[in-house]
Amino acid sequence: MADQDRRNFLKLATCALGGGVGLVTVGPVLRFVADPDGTTTVTSPKDPIDVGDAARFKIGGPPMKVDVVAPVIQNAWATSRDVLLGAAWVRATAPGQLVALSAVCPHLGCAIGWDGGGSTFVCPCHDSKFGSDGSVMGGPSKRAMDELPVQIVNGRLMLTWKRFRADTKDREEV
Numbered sequence: 691m692a693d694q695d696r697r698n699f700l701k702l703a704t705c706a707l708g709g710g711v712g713l714v715t716v717g718p719v720l721r722f723v724a725d726p727d728g729t730t731t732v733t734s735p736k737d738p739i740d741v742g743d744a745a746r747f748k749i750g751g752p753p754m755k756v757d758v759v760a761p762v763i764q765n766a767w768a769t770s771r772d773v774l775l776g777a778a779w780v781r782a783t784a785p786g787q788l789v790a791l792s793a794v795c796p797h798l799g800c801a802i803g804w805d806g807g808g809s810t811f812v813c814p815c816h817d818s819k820f821g822s823d824g825s826v827m828g829g830p831s832k833r834a835m836d837e838l839p840v841q842i843v844n845g846r847l848m849l850t851w852k853r854f855r856a857d858t859k860d861r862e863e864v
């Protein structure tokens with residue numbers, strides 16, 4: 691009888707131990723799969739990013755292309771530093787006043803270049819053309835180039851990176 695009680699106790703203890711290990715393992719796995727609301731797994735900069743000295747942009751000069759580099763981007767598995775988000779074309783319109791236009795074509799997202807000879811922005815993918823102020827001059831683009839928020843802080847150009855839905859007439863932030 692004592693042997694039977696000992697066997698029952700060992701079976702029960704083994705099942706309890708196995709069940710405990712199972713619960714400890716299943717909990718994080720379910721959390722990983724379910725990803726509860728309110729958990730941020732990917733971050734991208736919402737704050738302005740320093741893109742350089744504001745004094746380098748001269749009134750009447752051609753637009754200058756600046757890379758928009760995020761200091762830190764995080765996702766569920768890794769943190770990356772100095773991530774290239776895209777580019778912007780910046781020009782000075784008045785003393786202390788800068789305008790930044792996204793270098794992403796509003797038609798289908800290709801990279802927009804500057805044609806200095808024609809003083810226009812050109813998208814090489816589908817031949818959209820934009821004036822120096824970003825207005826549509828031709829091609830399939832349904833809207834002007836997308837303006838990005840800028841501010842000058844302590845002589846530095848601070849740009850807020852935004853992405854917009856492609857191939858729409860209205861500017862919709864993504």
